[in-house]
Amino acid sequence: MGNREDEKIEDKIAALNGLASHERWMAYLDTVAQLPYMTAVKQQITELLELHPGDSVLDAACGTGDDVQAMAAYVGPTGRVVGLDIHEKTLIEARQRAEGLGLPIEFVRGDVQQMPFADDTFTCCRSERMLQHLPDPRRALSELARVTQPGGRIVLYDTDWETLIVDASDADTTRAILHAKRADVRQGWIGRQLMALMREASLHDITVIPSTLILTDGPLAIALHELRPAATLALQHGEITQAQHDAWFAELLLRHQEQRFFSAVTAFTVCGRKL
Numbered sequence: 625m626g627n628r629e630d631e632k633i634e635d636k637i638a639a640l641n642g643l644a645s646h647e648r649w650m651a652y653l654d655t656v657a658q659l660p661y662m663t664a665v666k667q668q669i670t671e672l673l674e675l676h677p678g679d680s681v682l683d684a685a686c687g688t689g690d691d692v693q694a695m696a697a698y699v700g701p702t703g704r705v706v707g708l709d710i711h712e713k714t715l716i717e718a719r720q721r722a723e724g725l726g727l728p729i730e731f732v733r734g735d736v737q738q739m740p741f742a743d744d745t746f747t748c749c750r751s752e753r754m755l756q757h758l759p760d761p762r763r764a765l766s767e768l769a770r771v772t773q774p775g776g777r778i779v780l781y782d783t784d785w786e787t788l789i790v791d792a793s794d795a796d797t798t799r800a801i802l803h804a805k806r807a808d809v810r811q812g813w814i815g816r817q818l819m820a821l822m823r824e825a826s827l828h829d830i831t832v833i834p835s836t837l838i839l840t841d842g843p844l845a846i847a848l849h850e851l852r853p854a855a856t857l858a859l860q861h862g863e864i865t866q867a868q869h870d871a872w873f874a875e876l877l878l879r880h881q882e883q884r885f886f887s888a889v890t891a892f893t894v895c896g897r898k899l
């Protein structure tokens with residue numbers, strides 16, 4: 625999957641820049657979810673889960689709960705979809721979005737590293753863009769395997785931040801900023817580690833599917849990949865100067881105006897089965 629994101633997104637960027645913290649986070653999740661790349665990834669995850677009517681499904685770290693709602697259509701009224709997330713405010717948003725829809729779904733607060741579910745509760749589990757934030761992804765995998773029924777599938781999707789590239793003329797400044805970005809993500813290499821984590825959790829029939837998000841909209845890429853905070857870190861660590869920092873962003877915005885901006889990052893969707 626390699627997509628150009630050519631849609632008009634100025635209003636979304638404005639929303640990302642202007643809103644208070646929780647609203648901004650929700651706007652961030654919605655903006656990412658609406659990228660054609662992400663829509664395709666989410667569809668692929670659902671297909672890999674092979675959902676059937678009556679299934680019991682877990683979305684670990686469900687965010688806004690939109691994926692929980694989408695999966696409810698596959699499991700039907702005899703099934704059940706549970707969205708787990710650690711943040712109460714996020715769950716309030718998820719519950720509000722689902723209110724009145726009459727779907728067989730529920731939202732539960734909890735830590736994926738220690739989940740409040742009995743062994744073998746779910747037919748299958750998904751988790752998207754969550755492991756990169758965790759102190760102990762191995763523990764999360766072991767928990768996901770524990771709550772999945774024998775024969776059930778687990779599908780993970782996460783980014784490998786070392787694969788983030790941005791075209792710019794100052795290679796040293798680019799490397800320093802992208803390095804700071806990767807180092808600022810708790811598990812910046814999680815994408816390449818997903819397959820081994822699945823094996824260590826005794827999962828079988830593992831498949832790995834890479835996908836690359838290409839962004840040719842400079843302001844969107846700067847906002848979504850949080851390049852300004854990364855550049856500030858590089859500056860604070862003395863890896864770049866203020867002049868290099870300012871020149872780098874000025875060049876990226878010029879490239880955007882001239883339709884020469886290019887960035888890409890690769891993520892991996894990994895599917896495994898519990899024996």
Ligand SMILES: C[S@@+](CC[C@H](N)C(=O)[O-])C[C@H]1O[C@@H](n2cnc3c(N)ncnc32)[C@H](O)[C@@H]1O
Binds near residue numbers: 653711735736
């Ligand atoms: C990048 S968001 C992705 C949300 C959702 N999966 C999506 O695709 O839109 C990461 C989510 O992980 C949740 N999260 C972070 N640490 C967690 C933990 N230890 N247990 C459960 N959820 C966690 C956050 O609250 C956030 O909603």
